[in-house]
Amino acid sequence: SAVISQKPSRDICQRGTSLTIQCQVDSQVTMMFWYRQQPGQSLTLIATANQGSEATYESGFVIDKFPISRPNLTFSTLTVSNMSPEDSSIYLCSVAQGLTDTQYFGPGTRLTVL
Amino acid sequence: ELKVEQNPLFLSMQEGKNYTIYCNYSTTSDRLYWYRQDPGKSLESLFVLLSNGAVKQEGRLMASLDTKARLSTLHITAAVHDLSATYFCAVDWVNYGQNFVFGPGTRLSVLP
Numbered sequence: 001s002a003v004i005s006q007k008p009s010r011d012i013c014q015r016g017t018s019l020t021i022q023c024q025v026d027s028q029v030t031m032m033f034w035y036r037q038q039p040g041q042s043l044t045l046i047a048t049a050n051q052g053s054e055a056t057y058e059s060g061f062v063i064d065k066f067p068i069s070r071p072n073l074t075f076s077t078l079t080v081s082n083m084s085p086e087d088s089s090i091y092l093c094s095v096a097q098g099l100t101d102t103q104y105f106g107p108g109t110r111l112t113v114l
Numbered sequence: 115e116l117k118v119e120q121n122p123l124f125l126s127m128q129e130g131k132n133y134t135i136y137c138n139y140s141t142t143s144d145r146l147y148w149y150r151q152d153p154g155k156s157l158e159s160l161f162v163l164l165s166n167g168a169v170k171q172e173g174r175l176m177a178s179l180d181t182k183a184r185l186s187t188l189h190i191t192a193a194v195h196d197l198s199a200t201y202f203c204a205v206d207w208v209n210y211g212q213n214f215v216f217g218p219g220t221r222l223s224v225l226p
Binding site (some may be wrong): 001024033041042043044045092100101102103104105107108 | 118145147148155157159202206213214216217219
């Protein structure tokens with residue numbers, strides 16, 4: 001399975017600021033996914049990022065709030081813009097690999113907004 | 115809209131006991147995945163079930179899929195403390211590998 005790293009691993013931010021989260025994969029992948037996991041909750045898909053095209057956002061998530069870049073087949077960034085305390089969550093990136101299309105997850109970025 | 119439910123949401127069990135976690139989903143799919151998440155950690159893939167009647171086993175865990183009933187089970191045999199974690203099922207629909215919908219998770223605590 002792919003080895004996925006994320007930066008930063010955690011951060012504490014002030015309300016109204018923005019944070020960019022990086023996701024690096026050790027192999028080329030077509031699609032990368034960004035999820036949010038609020039404390040004690042399940043995972044919710046934010047968007048799917050394909051290289052060379054605009055990200056596809058799920059209902060309830062918009063590009064102005066969560067802009068995504070996908071400059072190549074091994075890297076993606078998610079920005080959380082104009083943050084509020086409600087954005088405090090774990091943000092995870094994942095990739096789908098193999099014949100089974102299993103999604104493999106990065107270690108996550110734990111964000112706290114004060 | 116696809117809904118994925120898990121039952122129970124919380125499970126406290128004694129070591130050595132057996133128990134089953136259920137995952138129900140609301141629309142047709144023949145791809146279901148089980149993940150484990152330890153506190154403060156990311157998700158680890160456990161099982162991939164790709165067809166009706168599929169059964170996979172790894173150690174004390176066994177997963178099965180009944181696509182007609184839209185039901186998957188994760189059976190725990192002779193539980194040990196190391197199995198304490200949150201277990202998620204995820205259903206893949208619409209486009210293979212692209213649209214995972216996760217269940218709410220089952221938080222398992224195995225007591226000595």
